Amino acid sequence: MSNPPVFTTSQGCPVSDPFTTQRIPLDSTGYKYAPPIGPLLLQDFKLIDTLSHFDRERIPERVVHAKGAGAYGVFEVTDDITDVCSAKFLDTVGKKTRIFTRFSTVGGEKGSADTARDPRGFATKFYTEDGNLDLVYNNTPIFFIRDPIKFPHFIHTQKRNPATNLKDPNMFWDYLTANDESLHQVMYLFSNRGTPASYRTMNGYSGHTYKWYNSKGEWVYVQVHFIANQGVHNLLDEEAGKLAGEDPDYTTRDLWEAIEKGDYPSWECYIQTMTLEESKKLPFSVFDLTKVWPHKDFPLRHFGRFTLNENPKNYYAETEQIAFSPSHTVPGMEPSNDPVLQSRLFSYPDTHRHRLGANYHQIPVNCPLKSGSFNPINRDGPMCVDGNLGGTPNYANAYNCPIQYAVSPKASGNKPDEKYSGEVVPYHWEHTDYDYFQPKMFWKVLGKTPGEQESLVKNVANHVSAADEFIQDRVYEYFSKAEPVIGELIRKKVQELKRKASSPSKI
Numbered sequence: 001m002s003n004p005p006v007f008t009t010s011q012g013c014p015v016s017d018p019f020t021t022q023r024i025p026l027d028s029t030g031y032k033y034a035p036p037i038g039p040l041l042l043q044d045f046k047l048i049d050t051l052s053h054f055d056r057e058r059i060p061e062r063v064v065h066a067k068g069a070g071a072y073g074v075f076e077v078t079d080d081i082t083d084v085c086s087a088k089f090l091d092t093v094g095k096k097t098r099i100f101t102r103f104s105t106v107g108g109e110k111g112s113a114d115t116a117r118d119p120r121g122f123a124t125k126f127y128t129e130d131g132n133l134d135l136v137y138n139n140t141p142i143f144f145i146r147d148p149i150k151f152p153h154f155i156h157t158q159k160r161n162p163a164t165n166l167k168d169p170n171m172f173w174d175y176l177t178a179n180d181e182s183l184h185q186v187m188y189l190f191s192n193r194g195t196p197a198s199y200r201t202m203n204g205y206s207g208h209t210y211k212w213y214n215s216k217g218e219w220v221y222v223q224v225h226f227i228a229n230q231g232v233h234n235l236l237d238e239e240a241g242k243l244a245g246e247d248p249d250y251t252t253r254d255l256w257e258a259i260e261k262g263d264y265p266s267w268e269c270y271i272q273t274m275t276l277e278e279s280k281k282l283p284f285s286v287f288d289l290t291k292v293w294p295h296k297d298f299p300l301r302h303f304g305r306f307t308l309n310e311n312p313k314n315y316y317a318e319t320e321q322i323a324f325s326p327s328h329t330v331p332g333m334e335p336s337n338d339p340v341l342q343s344r345l346f347s348y349p350d351t352h353r354h355r356l357g358a359n360y361h362q363i364p365v366n367c368p369l370k371s372g373s374f375n376p377i378n379r380d381g382p383m384c385v386d387g388n389l390g391g392t393p394n395y396a397n398a399y400n401c402p403i404q405y406a407v408s409p410k411a412s413g414n415k416p417d418e419k420y421s422g423e424v425v426p427y428h429w430e431h432t433d434y435d436y437f438q439p440k441m442f443w444k445v446l447g448k449t450p451g452e453q454e455s456l457v458k459n460v461a462n463h464v465s466a467a468d469e470f471i472q473d474r475v476y477e478y479f480s481k482a483e484p485v486i487g488e489l490i491r492k493k494v495q496e497l498k499r500k501a502s503s504p505s506k507i
Helices: 045-054 148-158 169-177 180-190 237-246 250-260 315-320 339-355 433-446 452-464 469-480 484-502
Strands: 068-077 096-105 120-128 131-138 210-213 219-228 266-274 301-310 333-335
Touching (some): 068 120, 096 301, 131 219, 148 339, 169 469, 180 452, 250 301
Antiparallel strands (some): 068 096, 096 120
């Protein structure tokens, strides 16, 4: 057995006692019990080293998805989809790729409850031979917005009032009821699906539309689904609230303990595909993040499975510092013109540079370890710890640093693309009648399971009952656009809650 490590300062100097500090003794003559404690010395490097590092332990938390849990695992190709996608990690049935998945809530801070009513983030990093691929998804197939500039407005209303620092139901509902495209996701959120029982028992969805292309350069639009083999299980509002008080880290603990005892969660991976011509016949835009693709028209196609089987060694080094972005992609996969997706291509790496620094890609959990990386342009910056490419010239040159360049179907002229032409316009996505069609269909889906519609009504009423009356009236009207009965049921439930609150308590 090897000897235990020697305790040292940050510079490697051995320490004999970690709890001593250098000081000048006080003349304690006449003091019966007082020790000879005098002022500390600035030369005490051990103390200064310890305190100054402690002062800098915290980095900015994620502005969204701050509270999360993650694990390593493996993705395996189960079905051939090379006719759709030329990505190397998908080229052979049975091929395996190491992954890291991070689950999270969206609006809460790092110390918030795991069981809060909130969408869940579901982000996976694939360490492929062509570099890292990040699939940055949620557990809902739609979202609240389709105009990217609305995202900061929306998120601010889901967080705290700037005056009270409290969650504010007036802010929450004021924004949503003024932006009807949110209705589909809001109904999803306030159903029991808004409080998953476990990270292991929820699905993941791309939400966005992507473009995948094959080796011939032929491309299709794609949506991706991760279906939990553990089944989908949700909490009732009362159960979620009880757990939030008793065990706010409930789903974090559940994931860790399941993996530790060998109960490895897994998900089946599917795609929906759509051609450009098919997209032109839709009653909605293929780039609309508030809509789902009907399965009867665009059936699921199986292509893989991933299993989470290894807990992180250190939460901060791995789960906290991992950096996902939909712009981290590989040949064979591209973003579509979905405007919210396009904005995320910029915003995610930008926030990582703010939170982790310009060289966040050098942090081990973010490194493309399987493929390696070589880019002589990206040099220097804070915390450059990978050798900085030594004496390699810091530009693309040919005379003393030969460089190979990949040849893709796009570069060889085989890859067709959409064609763009026209004037630059300030575009605002207007509402249409179809914005209420899918929420109406979702209400009918809930009606197929006893108690689900009632849960949605009760959950909305409980939340909006704390808002001002004129906001409540807007909420009733908002839900009535999907189905008049929903708004009326919520109104009756709120009135019932008000009567109970105003009636004298019985002792």
